[in-house]
Amino acid sequence: xxxxxxxxxxxxxxxxxxxxxxxxxxxxxxxxxLGGRKLPARVSSVIGLLAPALLAALVVTQTLAxxxxxxxxxxxxxxxxxxxxLWRKAPVLVVIVLAAAATAIxxxxx
Amino acid sequence: xxxEQREPRRTYRDGARAVGPLAVAVAGFGVSFGLLARSAGMxxxxxxxxxxxxxxxxxxxxxxxxxxxxxxxxxxxxxxxxLNARYGPIGVSVAPWLSGPPWSRFIRGQLxxxxxxxxxxxxxxxxxxxxLVGAGLTIYVAWLAGTTVGAVxxxxxxxxxxxxxDAAFPALFLALLxxxxxxxxxxxxxxxxxxxxxxxxxxxxxxxxxxxAAAACLLGVRKP
Numbered sequence: 001x002x003x004x005x006x007x008x009x010x011x012x013x014x015x016x017x018x019x020x021x022x023x024x025x026x027x028x029x030x031x032x033x034l035g036g037r038k039l040p041a042r043v044s045s046v047i048g049l050l051a052p053a054l055l056a057a058l059v060v061t062q063t064l065a066x067x068x069x070x071x072x073x074x075x076x077x078x079x080x081x082x083x084x085x086l087w088r089k090a091p092v093l094v095v096i097v098l099a100a101a102a103t104a105i106x107x108x109x110x
Numbered sequence: 111x112x113x114e115q116r117e118p119r120r121t122y123r124d125g126a127r128a129v130g131p132l133a134v135a136v137a138g139f140g141v142s143f144g145l146l147a148r149s150a151g152m153x154x155x156x157x158x159x160x161x162x163x164x165x166x167x168x169x170x171x172x173x174x175x176x177x178x179x180x181x182x183x184x185x186x187x188x189x190x191x192x193l194n195a196r197y198g199p200i201g202v203s204v205a206p207w208l209s210g211p212p213w214s215r216f217i218r219g220q221l222x223x224x225x226x227x228x229x230x231x232x233x234x235x236x237x238x239x240x241x242l243v244g245a246g247l248t249i250y251v252a253w254l255a256g257t258t259v260g261a262v263x264x265x266x267x268x269x270x271x272x273x274x275x276d277a278a279f280p281a282l283f284l285a286l287l288x289x290x291x292x293x294x295x296x297x298x299x300x301x302x303x304x305x306x307x308x309x310x311x312x313x314x315x316x317x318x319x320x321x322x323a324a325a326a327c328l329l330g331v332r333k334p
Contacts (some may be wrong), residue, residue, distance in 0.1 A: 010130070011155070011177065011183050011232050012151075012153070012177065013156060014183050015157050015165075015173050015177060015186045015187055015272050016159055016160045016163070018162065018183070019160070019164050019169065019170070019173050019186075019187055019194075020163035020164045021165050022179050022187070023164045023165070023169065023190075023194050023197070023219060026191070026194050026195065026197045027194075027197045027201055027219045027220050027222055028201070028219045029198060029201055029219075030198065030199075030201025030202035030203070030204065030205040030218045030219065031201055031204065031205050031208050031216065031218060031219035031222075032216050032219065033213040034205035034206070035208045035209060035212065035213075035215040035250050036205075036207050036209040036210075037206055038205065038206040041327070042306070042330075042331065044203075044234075044235040045235070045330040045331075046327050046328065046331060047202060047203045047327065047330070048203075048235045048284045048296075048327075048330060049295065049296060049326065049327035049329055049330040050111050050199050050200065050203070050288050050301035050324055051200075051227075051228070051231075051289045052291060052296045052299045052303065053298035053299045053300060053303030053306075053322060053323050053324060053326035054303060054320060054323055055224075055283050055284075055286050055287040055290060055300070055303075055321045055323075056299075056300035056301065056303040057303045057306065057307035057319060057322075057323030058168070058279075058280070058283040058307075058320060058324070059283045059304065059317075060281045060304045060308050060311075061307050061320055062276075062279045062280035062283060062309060063277075063280040064311070065311045065316065066310070068311065068312055068313075068315065069114060069312065070149060070312060072307070074274070074277065075276060077277075078274055078277030078278075078281060079131070079277060079280045079281055079284060081127075082277075082280070082281035082286060084283050086284065086285055086288050092131045092132055092282070092285045093115075093131045093132075093133055093134055093135055093136065095280050095281055095284075095285050096135050096138075096278045096282055096285070098281075099274070099277045099278055099280075099281030100272065100273060100274035100275055100277055100278045100325075101274060102273065103276070103277035104272060104274035105274075106274075107271070107272060107274070
């Protein structure tokens with residue numbers, strides 16, 4: 001058990017409760033307030049670009065970020081392998097397994 | 111436009127089927143979340159409750175890693191909610207396709223995660239609500255089951271990084287990104303988002319680079 005036992009347990013549940021409540025509220029906002037109504041074309045066009053922008057950002061941070069540092073490690077190898085597998089039209093699950101395996105092997109070798 | 115004649119109608123089952131391969135991966139991530147949360151000192155129950163109530167993988171990982179590294183409650187919550195901020199606009203994007211009473215829209219809104227959203231997307235900002243619900247429920251069950259296995263079954267597997275599971279995440283996001291690139295404009299948005307995240311990572315806390323990358327969608331303001 002980590003130091004500060006009871007306090008750590010309280011923090012854990014506080015985080016679980018706050019993140020849970022916040023997430024539920026964020027997810028509910030659009031559907032509850034706007035449900036069944038269409039947005040103007042310009043707005044849809046902007047929103048249509050959110051997914052590629054955020055997904056690309058997630059690829060970058062999950063591949064290269066380590067906390068606040070940029071760090072090249074075996075994850076990059078895994079993602080490169082994933083890129084090749086996607087280019088070869090491999091199924092998603094195969095892509096993910098290959099990425100994990102390449103990374104694990106890369107770590108063994110370094 | 112022949113939009114009205116779009117047949118046949120998609121069912122909940124179509125959504126579940128389409129998201130199947132991703133659900134297997136999500137269950138695997140759930141296992142790794144359970145393992146990581148447990149090794150970060152969260153016990154076995156809190157991770158399961160968190161997956162049942164929060165249902166947003168990357169944010170849960172963020173919260174747990176901040177807590178595990180000795181961060182404050184505020185830092186953990188902020189990191190997680192910033193990562194989840196994308197569900198604001200994502201919720202807005204599906205809202206036009208969700209009809210019915212507010213409580214029903216509220217519940218279906220909770221089933222929106224990256225995977226179900228991507229599967230339900232029909233292009234040009236259109237979404238199939240049945241695909242969304244079928245895929246969302248499937249992912250929810252997979253995520254919760256995986257978390258339970260990881261948190262309860264626990265420590266036998268060892269270090270998730272040694273298994274390369276940390277690289278499984280960017281690989282998944284890349285796999286979700288590729289089908290989104292349908293035009294020069296979506297490509298520009300992806301490149302701009304990646305650049306923003308890359309540049310901000312050394313200067314801002316985790317989560318901020320991703321939220322800031324949303325600014326790249328402003329490329330959509332220009333007329334096509």
